[in-house]
Amino acid sequence: MLKIENLSKVYPPSETALQQIDIEIEKGEFVGVVGSSGSGKSTLLKCLAMQQTWTSGTYRMGDHNITAQGWSGKRKVRRECAYLEQTPVLNVHRKALKNVLIGRTQQTPLWRMVTGMVRNDDYMGAMDTLERLGLLEKAHMLTSELSGGERQRVAIARALVHGAQVLLVDEPVLGLDPKSAETVMNTLRELALKEQVTVIAVLHQVELAEKYATRVIGLANGRIEADVKGRRLLQTEKQRLSI
Numbered sequence: 448m449l450k451i452e453n454l455s456k457v458y459p460p461s462e463t464a465l466q467q468i469d470i471e472i473e474k475g476e477f478v479g480v481v482g483s484s485g486s487g488k489s490t491l492l493k494c495l496a497m498q499q500t501w502t503s504g505t506y507r508m509g510d511h512n513i514t515a516q517g518w519s520g521k522r523k524v525r526r527e528c529a530y531l532e533q534t535p536v537l538n539v540h541r542k543a544l545k546n547v548l549i550g551r552t553q554q555t556p557l558w559r560m561v562t563g564m565v566r567n568d569d570y571m572g573a574m575d576t577l578e579r580l581g582l583l584e585k586a587h588m589l590t591s592e593l594s595g596g597e598r599q600r601v602a603i604a605r606a607l608v609h610g611a612q613v614l615l616v617d618e619p620v621l622g623l624d625p626k627s628a629e630t631v632m633n634t635l636r637e638l639a640l641k642e643q644v645t646v647i648a649v650l651h652q653v654e655l656a657e658k659y660a661t662r663v664i665g666l667a668n669g670r671i672e673a674d675v676k677g678r679r680l681l682q683t684e685k686q687r688l689s690i
């Protein structure tokens with residue numbers, strides 16, 4: 448579904464963050480990206496989300512050659528892939544439901560945005576998504592009253608309501624207590640396994656990647672040094688990754 452060939456990223460003037468990255472990711476895979484600090488994990492995510500320009504490489508999504516399509520390719524990526532930052536960008540003064548509905552604003556006529564009136568099917572869709580993520584009873588609570596893990600799940604709900612088929616998640620459990628981290632990781636795993644949402648998550652803790660992801664990609668100095676499915680990383684692989 449996603450095919451990346453020979454991706455390189457150099458930040459000006461000369462900081463090489465990624466070199467010759469080749470990856471093919473199937474629909475519904477849950478990929479954990481690990482590696483030491485500065486190995487290029489966030490840059491990889493941003494390049495996949497087209498939030499960073501590519502220095503070189505070819506990007507394919509399904510039958511589409513995104514690289515060759517220029518702006519329309521970029522739009523397609525932005526529509527289908529949601530990039531979720533370490534700390535979700537939410538309006539904490541609004542209810543969880545409102546934050547989820549913000550994901551629908553591109554499809555909402557201006558008069559509805561001005562009057563604040565929400566289409567019934569948008570409302571139902573948002574509530575349905577909150578329920579899938581175990582947040583139904585939090586829908587009408589102010590986002591400031593939610594825990595870090597719940598906020599992270601609100602951000603995921605918003606991405607799904609927006610129509611994202613690929614979640615690019617940077618450190619989804621950063622700063623969360625173990626129980627909340629487990630809930631967020633389980634949510635991501637279930638979305639991948641049961642709903643065929645593709646999840647690519649940068650994870651500092653390799654144990655989390657090994658426990659929840661179906662595939663672990665390890666980066667070192669901007670290169671892929673490990674790419675394993677269905678097994679833990681070997682000690683030698685961890686040494687190559689310096690983790």
Ligand SMILES: Nc1ncnc2c1ncn2[C@@H]1O[C@H](COP(=O)(O)OP(=O)(O)OP(=O)(O)O)[C@@H](O)[C@H]1O
Pocket residue numbers: 458459462463464482483484485486487488489490491
């Ligand atoms: N905007 C930028 N401008 C210049 N160099 C950058 C920029 N962003 C990242 N880099 C450099 O690119 C390299 C990879 O950075 P990146 O943030 O992708 O690594 P990371 O593996 O996500 O690190 P961490 O785990 O510490 O978040 C690093 O050497 C970093 O200093």
